[in-house]
Amino acid sequence: GNSVTQMEGPVTLSEEAFLTINCTYTATGYPSLFWYVQYPGEGLQLLLKATKADDKGSNKGFEATYRKETTSFHLEKGSVQVSDSAVYFCALSGGSSNTGKLIFGQGTTLQVKP
Amino acid sequence: DTGVSQNPRHKITKRGQNVTFRCDPISEHNRLYWYRQTLGQGPEFLTYFQNEAQLEKSRLLSDRFSAERPKGSFSTLEIQRTEQGDSAMYLCASSLALPRDNEQFFGPGTRLTVL
Numbered sequence: 001g002n003s004v005t006q007m008e009g010p011v012t013l014s015e016e017a018f019l020t021i022n023c024t025y026t027a028t029g030y031p032s033l034f035w036y037v038q039y040p041g042e043g044l045q046l047l048l049k050a051t052k053a054d055d056k057g058s059n060k061g062f063e064a065t066y067r068k069e070t071t072s073f074h075l076e077k078g079s080v081q082v083s084d085s086a087v088y089f090c091a092l093s094g095g096s097s098n099t100g101k102l103i104f105g106q107g108t109t110l111q112v113k114p
Numbered sequence: 115d116t117g118v119s120q121n122p123r124h125k126i127t128k129r130g131q132n133v134t135f136r137c138d139p140i141s142e143h144n145r146l147y148w149y150r151q152t153l154g155q156g157p158e159f160l161t162y163f164q165n166e167a168q169l170e171k172s173r174l175l176s177d178r179f180s181a182e183r184p185k186g187s188f189s190t191l192e193i194q195r196t197e198q199g200d201s202a203m204y205l206c207a208s209s210l211a212l213p214r215d216n217e218q219f220f221g222p223g224t225r226l227t228v229l
Contacts (some may be wrong), residue, residue: 026185030176036220044157044205044220089156093216099170100145102208104156 002027006090006105013080021064021108022076023064025091031067031095033057034102035072038087047088072111080112116140116196118221120206126227127196134192135224139208146189147218148181150174157205163189164211196228 048057
């Protein structure tokens with residue numbers, strides 16, 4: 001079945017460092033890919049998405065490119081801030097299923113220190 | 115505020131008791147999803163409604179779990195004869211059913227603790 005694998009955390013960075021969180025997926029068909037973020041004490045929020053191969057999703061300085069050849073959707077940010085500290089989830093939907101249900105990775109905790 | 119709301123936010127119960135959670139989706143959304151999230155894990159899909167029809171259930175959803183969306187608006191998730199393994203955060207999300215606009219909006223969740 002479809003699945004998502006994320007790099008294990010926690011990831012600890014200093015402010016203004018470069019961030020990469022790896023995400024790879026297994027899916028039949030052509031899924032849509034997402035990054036969700038969960039800030040402390042808050043609900044899940046969509047950060048960015050890409051719906052087809054080679055699409056780049058971007059938001060708040062974060063970017064991820066849908067790479068079908070490597071089945072990856074790595075999250076990057078050039079300069080992280082303390083306020084980016086949160087748990088980040090990679091997810092997919094679609095492929096052979098049209099229900100829209102999301103399949104999530106296990107999450108990666110990011111801690112940014114001043 | 116017109117976001118997804120869930121009640122209660124926290125529920126503590128004793129093993130063997132029944133519990134019911136409610137989700138109110140964004141009003142124009144016809145799709146509604148339930149997920150379960152345990153500590154240190156990503157959310158796992160439980161079930162999905164399009165309008166009032168329950169169209170998919172995960173194998174995670176044992177016979178003790180039942181969900182309804184009687185009028186295609188709010189939904190309830192009931193767990194009968196709760197077990198300690200049911201302790202988790204239960205998340206609700208809603209979306210439109212349009213191919214180019216199906217972003218899921220999540221509620222704050224109901225945290226269940228089974229003693």
